[in-house]
Amino acid sequence: MNWDWSAVGDFMPMFWDGLLVTLQALVLGALLAFALGLVWAMAQRSGLAVVRWPVNVITEFVRNTPLLVQLFFLYYVLPEWGLTLSAMVTGVIGLGLHYSTYTAEVYRAGIDGVPAGQWEAATALSLPKSRTWGAVILPQAIRRVVPALGNYVIAMLKDTPMLFVIGVLEMLGEARQFASETFLTVEVFTVVGVAFIVISYPASLLMRALERRLVR
Amino acid sequence: MSADSTPLNTSKETANPAADGSELIRFDKVTKRFGSNTVLDSLDFTVNSGKHVTLIGASGSGKTTILRLLMTLIKPEEGTIKVAGDYLTHEERDGELVPAGDRHVREVRKKIGMVFQQFNLFPNMKVLRNVTEAPVHVLGLSPDEAEERARGLLDLVGLGDRCDAYPSQLSGGQQQRVAIARALAMRPQVLLLDEVTSALDPELVAGVLDVLRDIAHTTDITMLCVTHEMNFARDISDDVLMFDAGHVIESGPPEKIFSEPEHERTREFLSAVL
Numbered sequence: 001m002n003w004d005w006s007a008v009g010d011f012m013p014m015f016w017d018g019l020l021v022t023l024q025a026l027v028l029g030a031l032l033a034f035a036l037g038l039v040w041a042m043a044q045r046s047g048l049a050v051v052r053w054p055v056n057v058i059t060e061f062v063r064n065t066p067l068l069v070q071l072f073f074l075y076y077v078l079p080e081w082g083l084t085l086s087a088m089v090t091g092v093i094g095l096g097l098h099y100s101t102y103t104a105e106v107y108r109a110g111i112d113g114v115p116a117g118q119w120e121a122a123t124a125l126s127l128p129k130s131r132t133w134g135a136v137i138l139p140q141a142i143r144r145v146v147p148a149l150g151n152y153v154i155a156m157l158k159d160t161p162m163l164f165v166i167g168v169l170e171m172l173g174e175a176r177q178f179a180s181e182t183f184l185t186v187e188v189f190t191v192v193g194v195a196f197i198v199i200s201y202p203a204s205l206l207m208r209a210l211e212r213r214l215v216r
Numbered sequence: 217m218s219a220d221s222t223p224l225n226t227s228k229e230t231a232n233p234a235a236d237g238s239e240l241i242r243f244d245k246v247t248k249r250f251g252s253n254t255v256l257d258s259l260d261f262t263v264n265s266g267k268h269v270t271l272i273g274a275s276g277s278g279k280t281t282i283l284r285l286l287m288t289l290i291k292p293e294e295g296t297i298k299v300a301g302d303y304l305t306h307e308e309r310d311g312e313l314v315p316a317g318d319r320h321v322r323e324v325r326k327k328i329g330m331v332f333q334q335f336n337l338f339p340n341m342k343v344l345r346n347v348t349e350a351p352v353h354v355l356g357l358s359p360d361e362a363e364e365r366a367r368g369l370l371d372l373v374g375l376g377d378r379c380d381a382y383p384s385q386l387s388g389g390q391q392q393r394v395a396i397a398r399a400l401a402m403r404p405q406v407l408l409l410d411e412v413t414s415a416l417d418p419e420l421v422a423g424v425l426d427v428l429r430d431i432a433h434t435t436d437i438t439m440l441c442v443t444h445e446m447n448f449a450r451d452i453s454d455d456v457l458m459f460d461a462g463h464v465i466e467s468g469p470p471e472k473i474f475s476e477p478e479h480e481r482t483r484e485f486l487s488a489v490l
């Protein structure tokens with residue numbers, strides 16, 4: 001089997017397009033996962049069973065079904081219900097929703113790790129709920145879980161190729177398209193594989209460094 | 217300097233009613249259970265405004281439980297608690313006494329401040345913000361007013377120069393003095409102190425007790441303390457209440473309780489701690 005450097009060169013314009021789409025999906029999906037996960041985690045601590053119960057059902061359900069199935073569901077079933085979204089938006093929602101059920105667990109561990117004395121001090125000062133959460137509990141809880149959240153972002157990166165099945169032209173999608181036209185499979189898939197390592201390995205080193213600094 | 221710039225509410229014009237000796241705290245047949253463990257059994261006692269009252273009693277006798285009930289960190293199973301004439305545990309609606317709602321509890325609770333054994337400062341905020349947070353967001357003070365009040369109080373506790381430190385950069389004694397300033401910044405009528413020196417290294421205890429002694433002697437704030445520092449209790453208390461098995465078994469001025477206790481349990485307890 002021959003390695004053709006010129007094929008790598010020819011693939012590059014499509015590769016950059018794909019990389020951009022991958023990173024877009026990742027950033028938007030991660031933001032959604034961070035925000036939604038926080039909503040789940042706080043709802044799970046609600047004093048109202050009517051809030052806790054549905055949230056538990058939703059998060060368990062989403063966590064225990066494959067992302068691929070969820071993507072197909074969102075892409076093919078939502079339009080039947082009259083909600084047609086672009087492949088990219090569907091992919092971001094799928095990724096964000098799926099990973100929000102993991103970030104919810106991370107936040108929950110962080111919140112549980114804040115000493116009871118902090119809640120008591122907030123009560124003793126009569127701080128309103130919004131300040132207790134926003135100024136006292138969450139800043140302490142989130143600081144401790146930043147590395148764990150980061151690790152989920154890396155896991156998410158490695159799940160972005162799944163968006164290809166609903167037609168999002170991220171890195172893998174571009175590679176498939178290029179390969180089917182040129183039959184230069186080795187070169188393009190190697191480039192994509194290397195790209196994943198080049199992004200995720202330094203990111204995981206960064207998370208380990210953060211962990212040493214933030215989690216005491 | 218404005219009229220309101222004194223760190224403590226010693227003047228009669230402030231929001232805090234002066235210590236006129238009227239009844240400020242009333243426990244009426246308060247029962248508190250943890251599971252099958254009845255910690256307080258139909259407890260009655262009152263504290264008059266401006267008084268400094270110390271609770272003593274063996275470990276597990278329910279002293280902390282009393283302070284936590286007053287701070288609304290826990291709820292009694294039976295009975296009522298009144299602070300400055302308002303029910304803390306209940307509210308009157310259409311002439312009937314019903315369990316208190318959140319808003320009512322928040323209003324009455326503003327009259328009470330607490331200093332904890334473990335300080336419980338907010339580690340993510342600098343010292344100054346620990347002290348301004350509640351005055352700004354609960355009392356509605358402007359940030360400038362709150363800062364002026366906080367700086368005055370931090371000066372009072374000897375930490376005027378550590379406003380920009382984080383709690384973790386302070387010694388335990390310094391942290392506890394910040395916690396005292398934080399509680400006072402809300403201008404409570406009652407200050408609850410639960411063994412505020414027992415988590416401190418011995419050489420740091422005196423500094424904290426000096427601050428409290430200063431506050432006790434220069435203000436009209438009502439204090440309810442739990443302490444194992446009998447000298448401090450003797451020094452600042454108007455009254456000492458001896459607890460045993462969920463009841464007040466003896467009370468009186470410190471000279472009397474400490475030198476000629478009537479009750480056998482009090483004598484046993486004092487000989488163990490003195």
Ligand SMILES: Nc1ncnc2c1ncn2[C@@H]1O[C@H](COP(=O)(O)OP(=O)(O)OP(=O)(O)O)[C@@H](O)[C@H]1O
Binds near residue numbers: 275281
């Ligand atoms: N949250 C809780 N859950 C279960 N039992 C509790 C709880 N808090 C207190 N108790 C029990 O209530 C009793 C009184 O406790 P409390 O802390 O009020 O005693 P104390 O007089 O402050 O003792 P110490 O001098 O050791 O601080 C103890 O038997 C304790 O085990």
Ligand SMILES: [Mg+2]
Binds near residue numbers: 279280281411442
């Ligand atoms: Mg105690």
